[in-house]
Amino acid sequence: MSTTTTRTLSAATLALALGSALSMAALPTTAHAAGDVEKCFGVAMKGKNDCAAGAGTTCAGTSTKDFQANSWKSVPKGTCTTLESKTSPTGKGQLEAFTPKA
Structure with a gap:
């Protein structure tokens, strides 16, 4: 193989490996088992709530x-x-929707 071909293959391999590593790093934040998370009311910032x-x-x-x-x-x-x-009466997140304190 020529030096140019080797460099191109090395760069492509590195890019693929980096892309795979970044994809794997994102998994823990998006793929939660049902028992590992809970809904927490009153803690989301404007426009940052879940469904x-x-x-x-x-x-x-x-x-x-x-x-x-x-x-x-x-x-x-x-x-x-x-x-x-x-907004919570206790000042902490709640496991159910609540009436906000005044």
Whole structure:
């Protein structure tokens, strides 16, 4: 093989390997087992909620304000009630939609 061919193949192999590595790195954040996450209400920022947000929203990314009481975010199981929520009566995320504090 010529030097040019070897360099081209090496560059292509490196690009494929890097692409594969980046794809694999993204898996843990998108492929959760059902028992590893829970819905946490009142912790999503405006437009950053996950699907099925409740009245006034249609799906992911439709929350209209930060810490919206009826919008939820998927979080690692057991962490919801430790996350800040400025609208929650307890000041922490909730496992169910709630009426925001005044």
